[in-house]
Amino acid sequence: MSTRTRRSARHRRRFVLAFVVTVGVLAAISVGAAAVSLTQGPRVTEVQVDPEAATRESGSRVIFTADQALAPIDASQVTVEPETEFTVDAAGRTVGVRFPTALDADVDYTVRVAGVTGLGSGPSSDLETRFTTPAASLLTLVRDPDGPDQIVRHEIGTDDATAIFAADAIDDFRATSAYLAVTTGEAEQMSLTVVDRASGEAADVAIPGDGTLTGLQVSARGQLYGYTFSDAELTAESGRANVLFTGSLRDAFASGEAAEPVTVGGEERSIDRWRFVPETSSLLLNDFSGDLTLLDTDDESATAFGQAGGIQGVARSTYTALVWRVEEGFTELDLSSGEEVPVDDVDLGGETILGHMIPLATGGTLRGYAEMVEGTPADSRVVAAAGGSVTDVATVAAGDALQQVCASPSAQYAAVTVAPDIVRNAFDRGVQPLPRDLETRVQDIRSGELVATAPGFAASWCEVGPW
Structure with a gap:
């Protein structure tokens, strides 16, 4: 036998031996992993949660992703500490725990899903995560007769105060997580500015003309804004008086795009009080004749709720408005059903x-x-x-x-x-x-x-x- 033949035979034996060893190791790992899986139950591979957003708005979630498809999850298996209202939805490998109201600031939360099993049964385990919400912050408007007015950010629980926008004669502002909407100027010669909070850059936004902007509001969920506008030249025969305009903060900042007038039944109305309805595309309007109307801006459908003397607000994370009726006094109005409950003294x-x-x-x-x-x-x-x-x-x-x-x-x-x-x-x-x-x-x-x-x-x- 030649030297080359003997070497080739040795190489084949080494390859076969290495292959057998590798297969054996992989088999052992596979068996070990299967054994662990059979004894410990589902494991968490990812948790998604945004603690800061959870303190600002309702509807935030903690989402668990497991390493295998899960058997159905019941709400009784979930606990949140400190005790907080929640709902649960689960599908496949994920479990979502939703908070219908915003979470408290500067609090340590624990979310646990107990007794979770795989879709094919087997041992159970708990899915758990802990997170801490940040301290609360608050913006206020500080007017200064000797200098520019400022919008100041305050960190609650500290002495931290930071001016985030300054201008002469700031009349009002409203804020979302992404933008500020700021009205400035003197009577009948006002301006509107939208500020990107991340960059600090500001953009002037076109308004309907010379006049007065009041009733400034924003919708955090849709990054929308609105105001009522009155023309500087207003007579009994001409001019707009307290007409409501709404628009997108994103579009206003990006291109200076003006807001559009809101119409009910094809007509602009003089609006006394109004509110964005949280988490919807609707507006609640109370005009100067007393008509209380819910307007869906998506399809322009309107629902009349009779006469009211004012709107006190719409509760966050609900579809319930607090309104004042001349005869009934303060009532809680369910905007989805029209049912009303008097507010007790x-x-x-x-x-x-x-x-x-x-x-x-x-x-x-x-x-x-x-x-x-x-x-x-x-x-x-x-x-x-x-x-x-x-x-x-x-x-x-x-x-x-x-x-x-x-x-x-x-x-x-x-x-x-x-x-x-x-x-x-x-x-x-x-x-x-x-x-x-x-x-x-x-x-x-x-x-x-x-x-x-x-x-x-x-x-x-x-x-x-x-x-």
């Missing part, structure tokens, strides 16, 4: 006058009352009322004026705007004038603890400004 142990009321995403209302002593206004009290119970949130001392009450997205905090020493607190020269010295106090709604005090007003947690 509360007894604060003395004579009071109700001045402020807004709906809360968690149910109930946040209210501001002026206490009366022998017919004279005394302290103001801010309370949360739900299901017959009343929780004191804040007290504003006599002599100071309560300007507005709002709630954070999860109703964890209240923003209480106050004008100190109202007798000596002169009004500014804004298009919508207010006392020059204003501060916003952040109160814990559950405990009544004062958490922070920020200069300014028009808190970004509010649907509208304090007018």
Whole structure:
């Protein structure tokens, strides 16, 4: 046998031996993995959650992805700590835990799905994740008679305050996670600016003409904005008075594209109060004749809800509006069914006058009352009322004026705007004038603890400004 033949035979034996060893190792790994799979149950391969977005808006999710298809999941298998309302949907390898209301800020959350099994049965396991939501933040408008006005961002629980936009004569602003909508100028010569919050860049946006912009609002879910416009030259025969315009913040920033007038039945109406309906394409309108109308902007269909004297708000994560009827008083109106439930009065142990009321995403209302002593206004009290119970949130001392009450997205905090020493607190020269010295106090709604005090007003947690 030649030397070349013997070498070739040795190479073949080495190859066969290496192949057998490799197959054996792979088989052992496969058997080991199968054994582990048979003894430990499904495992988490990915978790998706955005803690910051979860504190800003309703409908956020924790999504688990497992390493195998799962047997049906029941809501009873899911726990969230601290206890929080949730819904569950599952399909294939994923389990989604949805929070219908925003989550509290600066809280450690644990989400656990217990007793999960594979689609073909086998041992069970728990899917679990932990995350911490960031501290809350709040924007306020600080007007300065000696310099530019500023929109300032405040980190709740710290002394952090950062001016994020400045301009002369800022009248109002509203904010989404991505944009600011800001109105500036003097009466009848106003401007609209949209600011990209990520870059700080600003874009001027075309408006209907010379006139006044009021009632500025935004919709976080659709990145929309709206305002009511009145022409500078307005007579009984001509001109637009409080006509509602809405548009896209994205388009306005990208190209300066103007908002479009809103029509009901093909006609522009003079709108007194209005609101975006959260998580929908609808607007709730209350015109100067008292007509209360729900308008779907997608198909322009309109639903009439009779006469109303005002809209107090539409609760986040719900389809329920708080409205005032001349005869019935305050009622909660289900916009999907038309059903109404009267809002009960509360007894604060003395004579009071109700001045402020807004709906809360968690149910109930946040209210501001002026206490009366022998017919004279005394302290103001801010309370949360739900299901017959009343929780004191804040007290504003006599002599100071309560300007507005709002709630954070999860109703964890209240923003209480106050004008100190109202007798000596002169009004500014804004298009919508207010006392020059204003501060916003952040109160814990559950405990009544004062958490922070920020200069300014028009808190970004509010649907509208304090007018």
